[in-house]
Amino acid sequence: MDKTLKHRDIVKQLLTQYNELLSHCPIEGAETEVIFDEERDHYLLFNVGWSPQGRVRGATLYIRLRNGKFWIEEDWTEEGFANQLLEAGISKEEIVLAFQPPNMRPYSEFALA
Numbered sequence: 069m070d071k072t073l074k075h076r077d078i079v080k081q082l083l084t085q086y087n088e089l090l091s092h093c094p095i096e097g098a099e100t101e102v103i104f105d106e107e108r109d110h111y112l113l114f115n116v117g118w119s120p121q122g123r124v125r126g127a128t129l130y131i132r133l134r135n136g137k138f139w140i141e142e143d144w145t146e147e148g149f150a151n152q153l154l155e156a157g158i159s160k161e162e163i164v165l166a167f168q169p170p171n172m173r174p175y176s177e178f179a180l181a
Contacts, residue, residue, distance in 0.1 A: 071136060072109075078156050079111045079131050079138065080104055086113055086129065086145065098124040109133035132166070137179055139166040150178060 087102045090113075094100070098117030105111070113129040129149055130142035138158065143149045150163050163178045173180045 072133065075133050075136075075138065075158075075162075076106060076109070078153070078158065079133065082149070082152050082156065083111055083113050083129060083131075090128070095119055095124055100128070134164075135181075137162050137164050137181075139164045141166045143167060 083102050083104075087100055090100050095115060095117070097119040098115050101112075101114045101116060103110075103112040103114055109132055111129075111131045111133075112127050114127050115124050117124045127142045128144045130140075131149065132139040132141060138153055140149050140163065145152075150165065153163055154160070160178050164181055165173060165176055165178050168176065170181070
């Protein structure tokens with residue numbers, strides 16, 4: 069299987085699993101949407117709606133596939149999406165913690181870019 073197709077399958081599977089977990093404790097008045105843009109390789113777990121406290125909108129997870137790597141742009145999960153990727157057999161060299169400033173990435177165990 070082509071590496072890009074494999075990466076797409078992994079990210080879609082993991083986001084779908086997160087969505088299933090979140091469905092057990094939903095945000096009142098909000099929906100969690102799973103968004104797959106395979107043409108541009110953007111993948112999101114996005115909350116949208118209205119809670120009693122006000123407007124709900126934002127990404128729980130936002131992953132891009134870029135230059136053969138997983139770019140984690142947003143990650144508000146407890147265990148960390150990078151850890152899930154490692155468990156799925158993805159190497160640290162294929163994961164970029166893009167939510168960290170570029171000057172801090174050398175101090176992580178993951179790819180710089």
